[in-house]
Amino acid sequence: MKGKIIKNLVSCLFALFPLHERALASEQLSCDRVAETDIVDLDLSELAEVPVFLSANQKATCTEQAAGIVTVISGQEIRNMGARDLIDVLQLVPGFSFGVDTSNVVGLGIRGFQAHEGKVAVFVDGINLNEHRFGTTQFGNHFPVEQIDRIEIIRGPGSIIHGNFAEMGVINIISKSATQIDGVKVSGAYGRFERGEARKNTELVAGKKWDDWEVTLSGKYGEAHRSDRIYRDAAGQSFDMSDSNELESRMINLGVKYKDVDFRVLLDDYSVDSRDGFADRIFADAEGNPNRYLTNRFTTYAANLNYQHSFTEAIQLDLNAQFSRQNPWERTRKYFDGESPLLRERVFVDFYKFDAKTTFASEEGNYLVLGNSFAFDKFDIRKSEDGGLNTPLPTFSDYTAYAEASYAFPWVNLLAGLRFDAYNEYGTNLAPRFALTKDFGRFHFKALYSQAFRIPTGGNYQKNEEYNLNPQTAEQISQVQPEKTHTAEIEFGYEVLDNLDLTVNLFDIRSKNIILYQIDDQNNDFYINAAGQNTQGIETGLRYNGKDWGYLELDYSFYHATRNTADKYKILNTGEAQIHDQLNVGFPTHKVTFNAHANITPSFSVNPSLIFISDRFGYTGNALTHHDPAWMANVYFRYQNLLTRGLEVGLGFYDIFNERFEYVQPYNGGHPALPGPSREIMLKLSYQY
Amino acid sequence: MRMLKLITKSVFVSALLLSQGWAMDQRELTIKAAYLFRLSLFVEWPPSSLNPTGSEPMLFCVAGDQGMHESLKTVLADKSINRHKVEVTEVQLRDNLSACHLLYLPRHLQATQAFLKAVALYPVLTVGESEAFYSQGGMIYLYNKDNRIRFAINEQAAKKAGLELRAQLLHLADQPPS
Numbered sequence: 106m107k108g109k110i111i112k113n114l115v116s117c118l119f120a121l122f123p124l125h126e127r128a129l130a131s132e133q134l135s136c137d138r139v140a141e142t143d144i145v146d147l148d149l150s151e152l153a154e155v156p157v158f159l160s161a162n163q164k165a166t167c168t169e170q171a172a173g174i175v176t177v178i179s180g181q182e183i184r185n186m187g188a189r190d191l192i193d194v195l196q197l198v199p200g201f202s203f204g205v206d207t208s209n210v211v212g213l214g215i216r217g218f219q220a221h222e223g224k225v226a227v228f229v230d231g232i233n234l235n236e237h238r239f240g241t242t243q244f245g246n247h248f249p250v251e252q253i254d255r256i257e258i259i260r261g262p263g264s265i266i267h268g269n270f271a272e273m274g275v276i277n278i279i280s281k282s283a284t285q286i287d288g289v290k291v292s293g294a295y296g297r298f299e300r301g302e303a304r305k306n307t308e309l310v311a312g313k314k315w316d317d318w319e320v321t322l323s324g325k326y327g328e329a330h331r332s333d334r335i336y337r338d339a340a341g342q343s344f345d346m347s348d349s350n351e352l353e354s355r356m357i358n359l360g361v362k363y364k365d366v367d368f369r370v371l372l373d374d375y376s377v378d379s380r381d382g383f384a385d386r387i388f389a390d391a392e393g394n395p396n397r398y399l400t401n402r403f404t405t406y407a408a409n410l411n412y413q414h415s416f417t418e419a420i421q422l423d424l425n426a427q428f429s430r431q432n433p434w435e436r437t438r439k440y441f442d443g444e445s446p447l448l449r450e451r452v453f454v455d456f457y458k459f460d461a462k463t464t465f466a467s468e469e470g471n472y473l474v475l476g477n478s479f480a481f482d483k484f485d486i487r488k489s490e491d492g493g494l495n496t497p498l499p500t501f502s503d504y505t506a507y508a509e510a511s512y513a514f515p516w517v518n519l520l521a522g523l524r525f526d527a528y529n530e531y532g533t534n535l536a537p538r539f540a541l542t543k544d545f546g547r548f549h550f551k552a553l554y555s556q557a558f559r560i561p562t563g564g565n566y567q568k569n570e571e572y573n574l575n576p577q578t579a580e581q582i583s584q585v586q587p588e589k590t591h592t593a594e595i596e597f598g599y600e601v602l603d604n605l606d607l608t609v610n611l612f613d614i615r616s617k618n619i620i621l622y623q624i625d626d627q628n629n630d631f632y633i634n635a636a637g638q639n640t641q642g643i644e645t646g647l648r649y650n651g652k653d654w655g656y657l658e659l660d661y662s663f664y665h666a667t668r669n670t671a672d673k674y675k676i677l678n679t680g681e682a683q684i685h686d687q688l689n690v691g692f693p694t695h696k697v698t699f700n701a702h703a704n705i706t707p708s709f710s711v712n713p714s715l716i717f718i719s720d721r722f723g724y725t726g727n728a729l730t731h732h733d734p735a736w737m738a739n740v741y742f743r744y745q746n747l748l749t750r751g752l753e754v755g756l757g758f759y760d761i762f763n764e765r766f767e768y769v770q771p772y773n774g775g776h777p778a779l780p781g782p783s784r785e786i787m788l789k790l791s792y793q794y
Numbered sequence: 795m796r797m798l799k800l801i802t803k804s805v806f807v808s809a810l811l812l813s814q815g816w817a818m819d820q821r822e823l824t825i826k827a828a829y830l831f832r833l834s835l836f837v838e839w840p841p842s843s844l845n846p847t848g849s850e851p852m853l854f855c856v857a858g859d860q861g862m863h864e865s866l867k868t869v870l871a872d873k874s875i876n877r878h879k880v881e882v883t884e885v886q887l888r889d890n891l892s893a894c895h896l897l898y899l900p901r902h903l904q905a906t907q908a909f910l911k912a913v914a915l916y917p918v919l920t921v922g923e924s925e926a927f928y929s930q931g932g933m934i935y936l937y938n939k940d941n942r943i944r945f946a947i948n949e950q951a952a953k954k955a956g957l958e959l960r961a962q963l964l965h966l967a968d969q970p971p972s
Binding site for chain 1: 829833902942966
């Protein structure tokens, strides 16, 4: 019976989509994907039709996320700008904003929403690096940059394809292939603030192809300091960050590919030292004297196995199995007087996911994707903080079935997707998305609607269980429920010249049942659902490709809050009066970024960049604080093939005007703004052979 | 004071942007690398240079352009032309250029004429990007027209070097830009 249903379904699909054996290879020649991977397979007459410089609409039509608002940053751009880490790269993305979460941990916000806690998904070569306990991803000298081929960023909802943690955005880091590397590259970077060491990083990238085998290996070992400035807490206590609040990163990424089988192992070990404390006070003894600091360690050991099989060139099967074992937010208290470190909390999360999907494509480029997956998170609490939960958490499972179809009508391309999730703890959810896109020569538009979601994590569940167990608790609370978001977006793009593109997009985000972190009067924390939070805004991008001499990029983003029921995100004065109802805590209304690259000679280049962030509001304890607008100017000089082939030297100056950016907490958790890096000089050496 | 800072910043950035250079976009490099491969499929080298029944490697030489060298290595990894595996190497004027089957001379190269002279007596397919290259006897001229890469052929120069270009290639070629 089951087999018959499948047979009938497949027959229907064939009837719906007239197939051709060259269907998957018949994409437009202007497609980025074709250009990057298959250009060599084009014959001379086809090559003559390939545009040298892609316009935004060509990219928009052809990138995998065409039905989204997308930013693609190439590895070349990243190395041209001398990015110290991903913060330097992502600061240039419209609508993206960094803020402190707690205890020297810095995370990302998008379009006025605090996205750090499970609302922006970060992938490295298909492996999800959000920790599955609370959903966070930590930034600051964390991710290596030398191995990056490109970063594909969706500046909007991605849940339908990428599941939980992708409610507000997706960051997909794609490493270079073995043939791109073809050898070994080692690099070292050393940076200094005015008042101390900023960072010392070493990175390795290696890759080789032998017949059907491809092997890549990349890794990073890095130590850094968040800042060299003075941190002052709500009580006026302070400490010097120039010799503390260390960030330590170790990452290994091994990929092995044999024909259609792709296997990857990724090890990530990131530690964040904190003297700034959890909320408004620095860590201190009963008399208020600083006596200790905290190390939060985040480890991920992940493996990913992919198998791709093409039945014909029009029908493709993708099988994927993922596993990760994480130990996020492992908290160890360390004392200045030499007392033995005290492990405060250790929770392991094992994540398993199995996914099968089939793609049916037609000669015209229409396609249908059908897939389903099963995933579960298994929690193992080894050590919980005093009074914490010592009983096992439930296993959180999710069965997903999804379908997406795209059809090109003469006047518009229509995409429709539907995702069904059945959770063992949170019921079922049906989430649709629709996209209308069209390219009219130099002009293109996109009209997008998508539902997205954030499902509570085991960490949310644990916090509320612990809250209810606490004898200080006055009343019991229920577990939080899934958060849902409806996002509507419109994008217009115009190719002003062959090498000058302008894009403008508008967004409207309506988030309901938002999962919100709370602390009660006894400093016990838990999660609730708040009614909602909405934002609207505009983002623009102008890109000029100077062909021979380099490129220019100018971006602007604006958001304003249209609804906010959560006091934690409001701008409230000491009298609890809302003094700005169109701003959310920690987010600038306006952001302007400028990035340029100029080739002075074939070997020597200069890359200046400027970031303007308008004023922001934050909290220090319960007191509202105002943070002035900030300009950050960086310049990076890159000399390739210095003295010998393969040797590269880079010299970067960051925050040249010493504007001293601060990471403002994007919710009222009482944590004062965390000083960020001030003026820094960094020397980078690399050698490829 | 703030305005002064702003002006300083603007001047600083503008000054940096006025500089000019010659490096190419990665995508352009990939397209040109693909061209070199496809063009070679329509060229016959004399048996003394490349045995048609043999399996010795075919050597693509790149003069002083690391970007193109890397792109060629990536694009042409594991590629063969009539059983001859393509090998890519970066060369200097002092190297033995007669071993090359194809010599690519990028646009920014200062010594184009010297390179052409060095291979003039050998069956080496020269591909270049500058008008000077073409006027000085280069064989295949790659140029950008309407955001597309086109090529023009100097058939006489190829014949003189003992290379035979197939009619199909001559048919696909464009006139050089005036």
